[in-house]
Amino acid sequence: MIDLCAHLTIDRLGQRGEGIAQTAEGLVFVPYALPHETIIAEIDGERGHLAEILTPSTERIEAFCPAFTQCGGCAVQTLAMASYAQWKRGLVVEVLRHACPDTKIAPLVDAHGDGRRRATLHARLSLEGQAPAGTMQVGFMRARSHALIALTSCPLFAPTLSSALPATLALAQTLAALLGPKIKPFDFIVTTTLTGLDIDLRGAGPLSKAVNEKLSSLALKLGLARLSNHGVVLLERETPLVRIGRWNVALPPGAFLQATEAGEAALASRVVAALAGRRKIADLFAGLGTFSLPLAESAQVHAFDLEQAPLTALAKASHAPGLHPVEVERRDLFRRPLATELAGYDAIVFDPPRAGAEQQARALAASVVPVVVAVSCNPQTFARDASILRAGGYDLREVTPIDQFRHSPHVELIGVFERQPQKKKRRLLG
Numbered sequence: 001m002i003d004l005c006a007h008l009t010i011d012r013l014g015q016r017g018e019g020i021a022q023t024a025e026g027l028v029f030v031p032y033a034l035p036h037e038t039i040i041a042e043i044d045g046e047r048g049h050l051a052e053i054l055t056p057s058t059e060r061i062e063a064f065c066p067a068f069t070q071c072g073g074c075a076v077q078t079l080a081m082a083s084y085a086q087w088k089r090g091l092v093v094e095v096l097r098h099a100c101p102d103t104k105i106a107p108l109v110d111a112h113g114d115g116r117r118r119a120t121l122h123a124r125l126s127l128e129g130q131a132p133a134g135t136m137q138v139g140f141m142r143a144r145s146h147a148l149i150a151l152t153s154c155p156l157f158a159p160t161l162s163s164a165l166p167a168t169l170a171l172a173q174t175l176a177a178l179l180g181p182k183i184k185p186f187d188f189i190v191t192t193t194l195t196g197l198d199i200d201l202r203g204a205g206p207l208s209k210a211v212n213e214k215l216s217s218l219a220l221k222l223g224l225a226r227l228s229n230h231g232v233v234l235l236e237r238e239t240p241l242v243r244i245g246r247w248n249v250a251l252p253p254g255a256f257l258q259a260t261e262a263g264e265a266a267l268a269s270r271v272v273a274a275l276a277g278r279r280k281i282a283d284l285f286a287g288l289g290t291f292s293l294p295l296a297e298s299a300q301v302h303a304f305d306l307e308q309a310p311l312t313a314l315a316k317a318s319h320a321p322g323l324h325p326v327e328v329e330r331r332d333l334f335r336r337p338l339a340t341e342l343a344g345y346d347a348i349v350f351d352p353p354r355a356g357a358e359q360q361a362r363a364l365a366a367s368v369v370p371v372v373v374a375v376s377c378n379p380q381t382f383a384r385d386a387s388i389l390r391a392g393g394y395d396l397r398e399v400t401p402i403d404q405f406r407h408s409p410h411v412e413l414i415g416v417f418e419r420q421p422q423k424k425k426r427r428l429l430g
């Protein structure tokens with residue numbers, strides 16, 4: 001229940017980018033307020049709604065997006081870039097403070113580059129009160145809500161992704177006209193590729209032949225490279241190819257891809273530098289080969305992933321001149337982590353999904369592999385897995401935070417673990 005308007009002073013930015021004020025009643029979280037600002041906020045429990053800024057921060061800048069405060073993305077866009085970079089690096093510092101107190105955290109690497117080449121867009125019928133009610137809209141979700149904010153453009157997209165919003169709106173409207181009011185909310189994964197836009201529908205369920213035909217002919221008119229429905233191809237005008245390092249790789253529908261080209265390059269160059277001179281490398285959670293391909297210029301690489309389609313695309317791409325062909329293996333590394341096999345490698349790359357890979361980390365901690373490079377999109381699970389590796393006798397000297405998701409609280413990180421032969425393994429955690 002909304003209580004009263006209060007004068008607050010913001011102390012710091014929180015994990016989600018909201019201003020935090022310390023009050024006699026406890027912490028109050030105020031989205032869009034910045035550190036050192038004095039504000040008036042409407043208080044509702046521990047949440048504050050920014051009503052007025054009395055003393056703006058000297059670090060406050062103009063929001064660049066007209067959907068700021070409505071769209072759920074880009075919560076931190078009114079903070080000057082140097083302070084923004086400090087806040088984002090601080091998210092990693094805070095999480096690793098206890099797990100890895102002696103690890104140096106490098107400055108944040110800006111990896112926005114040309115912008116996002118991949119995004120998930122949502123399609124929903126407009127609600128009552130929105131004009132005109134009952135029509136299809138496409139965009140991102142509103143901040144702290146299940147409602148949609150309809151968008152016609154997004155300033156964070158790479159220029160090559162700018163056609164994704166009009167194209168998905170046309171597809172969504174056609175689907176709504178064909179299915180009628182029984183249509184459920186659904187999403188699109190959109191990716192810009194060398195051969196055009198690749199769109200994968202998610203959550204629409206199986207569609208009839210007639211609907212598939214209508215969508216396919218629209219996809220052709222829109223000039224899409226491919227349209228698929230949860231991985232099932234409806235139309236492929238040209239194989240969508242993505243550039244990974246210096247190699248073209250055929251992108252399977254919906255396969256994982258680093259969100260920006262600059263992010264991929266920033267991560268890959270650090271993995272390659274850390275593993276210079278290593279001859280036999282296992283790439284765990286390899287996907288399309290963001291790390292396997294550049295490593296295969298100088299090493300034998302064995303790539304593991306749960307998904308066969310990206311592994312097949314990676315294996316094919318690795319037959320390019322100048323690369324050692326990458327050996328691929330489909331394997332569920334959560335259920336069956338690499339264990340005794342680890343002895344056959346002189347380095348491991350480890351890039352699990354957000355949940356991390358605790359069992360694989362335990363197997364690595366018990367191994368004799370001299371170096372493990374860990375890449376992560378989740379500082380919390382990275383910290384847990386890093387503790388396991390450190391308890392197993394690995395040193396983690398430095399972690400580098402990498403910013404592909406500018407203005408959001410998401411951050412990637414990369415850490416290089418080296419086994420110290422003279423160090424006795426401490427008892428494994430857990």
Ligand SMILES: C[S@@+](CC[C@H](N)C(=O)[O-])C[C@H]1O[C@@H](n2cnc3c(N)ncnc32)[C@H](O)[C@@H]1O
Binds near residue numbers: 306307310333334354
């Ligand atoms: C964060 S992505 C990294 C992909 C790749 N390293 C890259 O940078 O492009 C995580 C990968 O883990 C794979 N994955 C998810 N669950 C898995 C599991 N249980 N076993 C093996 N691989 C899994 C996904 O298919 C995805 O390719």
